[in-house]
Amino acid sequence: MNHHVEARNVVKRFGPTTALDRAGIEIAEGETRALVGRNGAGKSTLVSILTGLLRPDQGEVLFSGEPAPPIADRDAWRQRVACVYQHSTIIPGLSVAENLFLNRQPGRGGLIRWRALRDRARELLDTYEVDVDAQALAGELTVEQRQLVEIARALSFGARFIILDEPTARLDGPAIERLFARMRSLREQGVTMLYISHHLDEVYEICQSVTVFRDARHIVTSPVADLPHDELVAAMTGEATVAYTSRSRTPGGTVVLSGERLSLAGRYQDVDLTVRSGEVVGLAGSASSGKVGLAETLVGLHRADSGTVTVNGRRLRPGDVPAALRAGLGWVPQDRHREGFVPRLSVGENATFPIARKLGRYGLVSPSRRRAKAEELIESLDIKTEGADQPVGDLSGGNAQKVVFARALVDDPDVLVVINPTAGVDVKAKQALLGAVEDAVERGAGAVVVSDELDDLRICDRVLVMFHGRVVKDLPRGWTDHELVAVMEGMEE
Numbered sequence: 001m002n003h004h005v006e007a008r009n010v011v012k013r014f015g016p017t018t019a020l021d022r023a024g025i026e027i028a029e030g031e032t033r034a035l036v037g038r039n040g041a042g043k044s045t046l047v048s049i050l051t052g053l054l055r056p057d058q059g060e061v062l063f064s065g066e067p068a069p070p071i072a073d074r075d076a077w078r079q080r081v082a083c084v085y086q087h088s089t090i091i092p093g094l095s096v097a098e099n100l101f102l103n104r105q106p107g108r109g110g111l112i113r114w115r116a117l118r119d120r121a122r123e124l125l126d127t128y129e130v131d132v133d134a135q136a137l138a139g140e141l142t143v144e145q146r147q148l149v150e151i152a153r154a155l156s157f158g159a160r161f162i163i164l165d166e167p168t169a170r171l172d173g174p175a176i177e178r179l180f181a182r183m184r185s186l187r188e189q190g191v192t193m194l195y196i197s198h199h200l201d202e203v204y205e206i207c208q209s210v211t212v213f214r215d216a217r218h219i220v221t222s223p224v225a226d227l228p229h230d231e232l233v234a235a236m237t238g239e240a241t242v243a244y245t246s247r248s249r250t251p252g253g254t255v256v257l258s259g260e261r262l263s264l265a266g267r268y269q270d271v272d273l274t275v276r277s278g279e280v281v282g283l284a285g286s287a288s289s290g291k292v293g294l295a296e297t298l299v300g301l302h303r304a305d306s307g308t309v310t311v312n313g314r315r316l317r318p319g320d321v322p323a324a325l326r327a328g329l330g331w332v333p334q335d336r337h338r339e340g341f342v343p344r345l346s347v348g349e350n351a352t353f354p355i356a357r358k359l360g361r362y363g364l365v366s367p368s369r370r371r372a373k374a375e376e377l378i379e380s381l382d383i384k385t386e387g388a389d390q391p392v393g394d395l396s397g398g399n400a401q402k403v404v405f406a407r408a409l410v411d412d413p414d415v416l417v418v419i420n421p422t423a424g425v426d427v428k429a430k431q432a433l434l435g436a437v438e439d440a441v442e443r444g445a446g447a448v449v450v451s452d453e454l455d456d457l458r459i460c461d462r463v464l465v466m467f468h469g470r471v472v473k474d475l476p477r478g479w480t481d482h483e484l485v486a487v488m489e490g491m492e493e
Contacts, residue, residue: 002028002029002064002065003026003027003028003029003062003064003065004027004028004029004030004031004063004064004160004161004192005025005026005027005050005061005062005063005081005161005192006024006025006026006027006060006061006062007023007024007025007026007046007049007050007056007060007061008024008060008061008062009022009023009058009059009060010022010023010024010046010049010056010058010059010060010061011056011057011058011059012042012045012049012056012057013057018216019042019045019216020042020045020046020049020056020216021042021215021216021217022058022059022217022218023042023046023213023216023217023218024059024218025046025194025211025218025221026221027161027194028192029064029190029192030187030190030191030192031187031192031193031208031209032183032187032192032193032207032208032209033192033193033194033195033207033208033209033210033211034194034195034196034197034203034206034209034210034224035194035210035211035213036196036197036198036200036203036210036211036212036213036232036236036489037212037213037214037219037236038214038236038237038286038452038485038488038489039286039452040215040452041213041214041215041216042213042215042216042217043196043213044165047163047165047194047196050081050163050194051077051081051082051083051163052068052069052071052074052077052081055071063080063081063161068080075157078154078157078159079157079158079159080159080160080161081159081161081162082150082151082154082155082157082159082161082162082163083162083163083164083165084147084150084151084154084162084163084164084165084167085165085166089150090138090141090146090149090150091138092137092138092139093137093138093139094137094138095134095135095136095137095138096121096125096132096133096134096135096136096137096138096141096149097117097118097120097121097122097134097135098117099138099149099153100120100121100124100125100134100149100152100153100156101117101120101121118134118135121134124152124156125149125152127152128148128151128155129182129185130148130149130151130152132145132148132149142175143170143171143175144171144175144178144179147167147171147179148182151182151186155186155191160190160191160192161191161192161193161194162186162191162192162193162194163194163196164183164193164194164195164196165196166196166197166198166288167179167195167197168202169198176202180202180205180206183195183206184206195207198286198288198289198467198488198489198490199489199490199491200229200232200233200486200489200490200491201490201491203224203232204224204229207224208223209221209222209223209224210222210224210227210232212235214236214237214238215238219235219236219238220235229486229491230482233482233485233486233489233491234482236485236489237454237481237482237485247438247442247459249278249438249441249442250278251276251277251278251279251446251461252276252277252278252279252444253276253277254276254277255274255275255276256275256276256277256312256328256414256415256446257273257274257275257298257309257310257311257329257415257446257448258273258274258275258309258310259271259272259273259274259294259297259298259307259308259309259310260272260307260308260310261306261307261308262294262297262304262306262307262308262309263304263305263306264290264293264294264297264302264304264305265305267290267293267294267302267469268290268293268294268466268469268470269470270307270470271290271294271307271470271471272471273294273298273448273464273471275415275446275447275448276446277414277444277445277446278441278442278444278445278446279441279446279447279461279462280437280438280441280446280447280448280449280459280460280461281446281447281448281449281460281461281462281463281464282448282449282450282451282456282457282460282462282463283295283448283450283451283463283464283466284450284451284457284463284464284465284466284484284488285465285466285467285488286467286488286489288468289465289466289467289469289488290466290468290469290470291450291466292334292419292450294450294466295417295419295448295450296334296419297309297318298324298329298417298448299321299324299329299331299417300316300317300318300319300320300321300322300323301319301321301333302319303318303319304318309324311324311327311328311329311414312327312328312414312415314327325411328411328413328414329413329414329415329416329417330408330409330410330411330413330415330416330417330440331408331416331417331418331419332404332405332408332416332417332418332419332421333404333419334419334420345391345392371388373410374388375388377406377409377410378406380436381402381405381406381432381436382402382432383395383399383402383403383406384399385399397425397429398425398428398429401421401422401425401429401433402429402432402433402436405418405421405433405436409436409440412440412443413440413445414445414446415445415446415447415448416437416440416441416445416446416447416448417447417448417450418437418447418448418449418450419450419451420450420451420452420453420456421433421434421437421449421451421456422434422451422453422455422456423453430455430456434456434459437449437459438459454481454484454485457484460477461476461477462475462476462477463475463479465484465487465488467487467488467490468490472487473487475487
């Protein structure tokens with residue numbers, strides 16, 4: 001069998017994180033291969049390596065048995081591989097013809113021969129049966145038309161290997177069927193494709209084989225006909241390791257946070273959500289599900305296009321973080337380094353930031369009151385530090401994350417919104433952080449936990465699963481990993 005594309009024993013690290021650990025893929029000429037795996041499995045890193053955007057630390061990439069070109073030789077890469085992303089790379093202010101021949105326009109001495117450009121563009125669109133006007137502005141095309149133009153552009157460079165990264169995320173049913181018809185005809189012409197999707201049903205419909213990545217490693221490659229749905233989901237989730245046992249509790253009756261009919265273009269549509277005192281509600285879903293965008297809207301980081309957020313019965317002004325904090329909301333951001341703490345300030349200063357106004361009079365902060373509050377938080381969260389004066393930038397990842405939690409909890413919030421709370425921390429820190437959420441909830445707060453980690457979601461009384469911007473399921477406590485992942489990957493049974 002001729003392998004059109006091979007990546008062998010690829011290792012890629014970003015600082016302490018290993019994104020690919022001796023992973024690889026081999027795709028035969030004219031084959032449509034699916035690549036699936038949960039968020040963080042290593043799929044996008046592999047795509048970046050297969051398209052020459054990243055150089056592997058170890059391992060090799062081959063096209064038709066020949067080593068991949070040097071990273072700097074962009075034209076050589078374009079002749080071998082192209083990627084059609086969920087978000088278009090087409091330039092909206094240029095015409096279709098200009099996009100198709102960007103940086104390779106016909107002409108001499110810097111002058112472009114416009115008629116030749118249009119003629120070549122029409123010829124190219126006709127060849128690949130793309131029903132789009134070459135003179136139209138690219139920004140006026142539909143998502144579907146833009147994708148077809150991108151595919152035609154890729155093929156015109158001579159690339160016979162195309163990566164489609166979640167191409168159906170923004171298409172409706174009929175457009176998806178047309179895309180699949182196009183993919184089948186390309187396959188008949190010998191084009192090799194790698195198809196990445198969170199719709200596992202599509203994998204069975206359009207692909208001949210499937211590769212599963214999990215935790216930066218290659219887990220299995222199989223013909224789709226030989227891998228039943230159950231086994232595919234099991235390969236993606238692995239053995240469930242229960243690192244945290246949730247406490248049992250009965251949520252109260254008071255609604256402390258609600259979102260009604262919330263929509264934000266390109267992120268999520270028409271979401272309703274209520275959280276009661278004493279209740280933990282989880283938000284789960286893939287990277288394109290909209291879960292982080294929704295959580296960030298609840299705390300005021302984004303302004304929804306429509307709908308309202310209410311905390312403790314008070315309607316919040318959209319896009320106003322300070323107002324949300326004043327209303328009784330505490331939050332742990334997704335990126336602790338950018339939004340979570342100020343590295344040069346001390347543990348005490350970071351932890352007591354939100355309540356500085358309460359620790360003194362006339363705008364002056366009482367150092368002794370700040371220290372007492374900081375020491376109380378250091379003890380309750382077991383933060384390993386030389387003391388309240390140590391800069392947060394000197395702490396380990398787990399302890400720095402505890403400082404971010406301390407800041408969220410310092411004012412005894414009525415609502416806690418935490419995004420990926422245990423990313424990059426060890427098991428012991430993980431247990432302390434999830435325990436801190438449960439302590440706050442037992443005191444009567446409501447909490448929203450957004451996470452890619454199934455273990456984080458085990459503390460939830462119910463989990464709302466989002467799929468391409470909508471809440472598709474409200475799963476009560478007691479779900480299995482298999483059941484949750486099947487819904488998250490668009491394959492509800």
